[in-house]
Amino acid sequence: MPEMYDALVVGAGPGGATTAAFLARAGRRVLLVDKETFPRDKVCGDALSGKTADVLRRLGLVDAVRSGAAISSWGIVFSGPYGAQVSIPFGTYDPAKDEPGFVMARLPFDDLVFNAAKDAGAEVWEDAQVTGLLRDDTGRVTGATVKRNGETADVHAKIVVGADGAYSVVAKDLGFEQLDERHYCGGLRAYYEGVTGFEDHGFIELHFVSEAIPGYFWIFPMANGGANVGIGMLSQDIKKKDIKLKPLLDFCIDHPRFKDRFTNATRVGKVQGWGLPLGSKGRPLSGDGWLLVGDAGSLIDPFSGEGIGNAMISGEMAANWIGKALDADDFSPSFFKGYDADVLAYLGTEFRLSRMMQQLGRWKWLLNFVIDRASKSKTVAAAISAMFADENERAKFANPLFYLKLAFAK
Ligand SMILES: Cc1cc2nc3c(=O)[nH]c(=O)nc-3n(C[C@H](O)[C@H](O)[C@H](O)COP(=O)(O)OP(=O)(O)OC[C@H]3O[C@@H](n4cnc5c(N)ncnc54)[C@H](O)[C@@H]3O)c2cc1C
Structure with missing residues (x-):
């Protein structure tokens, strides 16, 4: 046997x-x-x-x-295609x-x-x-x-x-x-040292840069002053628009919104890619x-x-x-x-x-609208923060009324 x-x-x-x-x-x-x-x-x-x-x-x-x-990591920073930025904490920071x-x-x-x-x-x-x-x-x-x-x-x-x-x-x-292109992303990652401008408490950052949509650019702080920097996009879009992720990543790093943060930064190792099969x-x-x-x-x-x-x-x-x-x-x-x-x-x-x-993320004006409102209204930022913790809250993204309420939120 x-x-x-x-x-x-x-x-x-x-x-x-x-x-x-x-x-x-x-x-x-x-x-x-x-x-x-x-x-x-x-x-x-x-x-x-x-x-x-x-x-x-x-x-x-x-x-x-x-x-x-x-x-x-205690939260996340989002920035929209036209530069609006909001920090969303995952609950209240408490080192205890x-x-x-x-x-x-x-x-x-x-x-x-x-x-x-x-x-x-x-x-x-x-x-x-x-x-x-x-x-x-x-x-x-x-x-x-x-x-x-x-x-x-x-x-x-x-x-x-x-x-x-x-x-x-x-x-x-x-x-x-x-590799089903509709349900698969391509992603690139590079490690850096010396990136500046992070929020306190390890907030990770997702940035929707106008020229890089429908993809997103991330900058995640790491231990000892390091950073994980990368870009991801649905394979369907990469193929349809014949997008080359590496130049797009360089474009984002060099973008006026981020350039200063990379002035004294050096890349450690190679830029590497891998696939993401989606749920x-x-x-x-x-x-x-x-x-x-x-x-x-x-x-x-x-x-x-x-x-x-x-x-x-x-x-x-x-x-x-x-x-x-x-x-x-x-x-x-x-x-x-x-x-x-x-x-x-x-x-x-x-x-x-x-x-x-992911589909909403293609609509630049909508992304901008949500992030812009959240950056100006504590109520909206708190509502989005709650959405990270609670799936029922997140379902509100599907409701057109949510966007209408955003427009009038204080
Ligand atoms: C660019 C990029 C950024 C990402 N960012 C994040 C993030 O910030 N946070 C997050 O949660 N997720 C992120 N992900 C997704 C995350 O990396 C994966 O979902 C995660 O690694 C899945 O874990 P796994 O154990 O299923 O597979 P893997 O971690 O890929 O492990 C699979 C293992 O199988 C082994 N293996 C493969 N083939 C064979 C074989 N034939 N025989 C024996 N062994 C084999 C490999 O060597 C490997 O060790 C990212 C993915 C990418 C590509």
Whole structure:
């Protein structure tokens, strides 16, 4: 009999490492494989949302993040296409309270979550690349082929978790199209030192620069005076308008609104790009012997580009459902529908609203109007702040009355 794992988790990014950590903590026999050797980098904006912080708390990793190379983030700055700017706090700043989010470079962050999986007892193979799935006569996924130390081996497991990111081999083998231009973004990221002009308390910044719309430009403050600077845009628009993101990023950095802040800044390393499969795609996340988590399941927020928290939340839910399946000895697709339902219940509304906000972001005058009103009215800024915390509040963006009220808000 070949060796049989309870679960084979493909990819040890935040999604896969979270899945493996929770499974191993529950005493399950889990193998976590990654084609890279940790610590490894991942192109990202490095912003860790409140959702990410919640899972980190459940993993017991918040103190490690805090004392690591992270800064706490208490809010967000938006600027509109014609220069209006507003700062929206995520609640009231209080150093005695848990911070709403962090910014931390992915190299140390991913290593932290990866080590949590290892410490919990997951077996880990690095420099081990999954090349395809194994199936039995009925078509059920029963494991994967893994290339390691120059040799290819079959690994068998009761369930295979695809957590192998935006270019997922598992999702491809299952027949899913990762790059659907309507539900996929291209993004570029560069690290800088010496960028000035940040607000206090680690506010991240999203800027809608007129010439760069429908994309957005970000400047996120980092520990030790660093900054993560980048640009993202829907692939459909990149293709339709034949946009080159690198010159557009340079254009934004050189823009009169930001130029002074970069006067004494130097870029550290290369400008790097990566894909963002968005949650608006809506695709199955489970089937016969398999589950998908994080980017492999196309779970990135379509407006903010946030995907770390969604990867970790889906990983936690996947571990929960695998545990239930092992207890019930039921690995049928109908059993795992519960996993899809849980992810959808948690993220479905966010995806719908964020898709809508992504579409609204194309309307320069509307963006400008909302940001301009918020910059002039404390009531409006407070209402938008509440929208970050509460999905029901966010739904107001869909209501034309909201914009009418904005016009008259004090
Ligand atoms: C430019 C950009 C900016 C972003 N900014 C933010 C942000 O600020 N905040 C945020 O929350 N999200 C952001 N995101 C999204 C975020 O980076 C992803 O959603 C997140 O990394 C998803 O985690 P994951 O574990 O699903 O996949 P990944 O982090 O991509 O991990 C996948 C892992 O699988 C491994 N792997 C791949 N193929 C194989 C294989 N065949 N065999 C074995 N291993 C394999 C890889 O080596 C990797 O370690 C951004 C994305 C981009 C591109």
